[in-house]
Amino acid sequence: MRRILVLLAALATAACGEKATDNAEAARPARVVRVADANLLAGRALPGQARSAREAMLAFRVPGRILERRVRVGDQVKEGDVVATLDPAPYQVELDRVASSLQRARAAYANAASQLDRDRQLLAKGVIAKARFEVSDTTAKxxxxxxxxxxxxxxxAKLDLSYTQLRAPFDGVVSAAFAEAFAEVNPSQSVIRLIDPAEIEMVVNVPESMISYVPYMVDLKVTFDAVPGIEIPAEVSEIGREPSETTRTYLVKLLLTPPPGVIVVPGMAGQARGRPGPEIAKELQGVLIPLSATFSPDDATRSFVWVVNEGAKTVHRQPVTLGEPVVGGVSVTEGLASGNLIVTAGVHSLREGQAIRVSEP
Known part of the structure; x- marks a missing residue:
């Protein structure tokens, strides 16, 4: 009897262990996003950093030893100015060698062309065979x-010699130098960074849950910590198409023109603010979610999303009423509220009540 009780206890323990293992294996990693309302962007400050909207990393197109660097960091240059030079001697020698080869090649061609003319006349008189004329013709060609x-x-060779002079492609300011005189450099090795201070942009990282509202933002203003109290009007110039793998945020560029007397240089930290335009209230009429979060089972006639129970770390199938598709997602007019946590990837492989491991941006 004692052995039977021990055996039953062991079987019960194993069964519990297997059940625990099954539950652990049932928990799936899930990418989620928190539903945001358009009004959350009103007046919200998004941190960003200034940088030049136009910049270039200047590099020589041929290898060599830097003979002279004519500019320093902070210098202003004009388009076409020479900012650095390589030792031109090796390239001048090569150009002279090729020039001599060209003289010999032209002389050889002149002789071959003269011989071809003579053989053409002799062939016409029947003095030489056609085969000899063909040889002369081939030699001339x-x-x-x-x-x-x-x-x-x-x-x-002329191009290579001209490449020993590094010229500014546009009016700008030297923001960095990476090589000094007498240094050996390779082609495409950065020597100078040139920026255009007249065109400044701010780069901000917008959360995944709000990126779809960016095209509708109006009254965008940018402020910088170095010049407090001054709001600079801005406009969206570029919206990133893919989020960062680590932060799940999208890169958005705001183009701005500093007013007279205000100096904004790349690297300055600041904030961007704006408010949702009337199109959001008119077209969204609810909250906005990624289109990948919605699904329609074969046995259903409406759309659903998986809402996360944050306490139990499980999912619940929530019916929703979809509105109009807009840039970056689709509006939900019924079924969701701002603050809900929903699954945005792998929605077709989940089941009701399934445990998940939340990966929230």
Missing amino acids: QALAEVKSVEAAQER
Whole structure:
């Protein structure tokens, strides 16, 4: 009897362990987003950083030793100004060598062309065979091809020599220098960074739950910590298409023009504010969610979303009434409220009451 009781206890323990294991395995990782109302953006400050809307990393297109760097950080340059030079001697030597080769190739072609003219006259008089004329014709064509090949090499050598001068592609300010005189550099190795201070943009990271409202924002204003109290009008110039893998935020660029007397330089920290335009209230008429969060089972005639029970870490199938599709998502007029946590990926593989591991942005 004692052995039977021990065996039953062991079986019960194993069954509990298997059940616990099954429950643990049933918990699935789920990407979620918290439902946000458009009004949450009204007056909300999104941190950002200024940078030049137009900048260039200047690099030589040929390798060599820097002979001179003519600018320092902070210098203003004009389009076409030479900002740095390489030692041109190796490229000048190569250009001279190719020029000599071109002279020889042209002389050889001149001789071949003269011989071809003579053989053409002799062939007409029947003095030489046609085979000899064909040899002369082939020799002249080969000589001409050699001339063209060396001419192309000469143009390339001229380009390489011109590439020893690094020029500014636009009016701007030198914001950084990465190489000094006498340093050996490779092609495409950054030497100078040039920015255009007249065109400044602020880069902000917008949460995934609010990115769809950005196209409808109006009265955008930007302020910088370095110049407090001054609001600079801005407009959206670019909206990122993919979120950051780590923060689940989207990169949004705001273009702005500092007013006279206000200096904004790349790297300055600030905030961006705005308010939802009338299109949101008119077109959304509810909350906005990613389209990937909605699904319609085969046996249903309406749409659903998975709402997360944050205490139990389980999901519940919630029927919703969809409104109009808009940029980045779809509106929900009934069934959800601001603050709900919903699943946004893998919605077709979940089941009612399933345990999940929440990965909230």
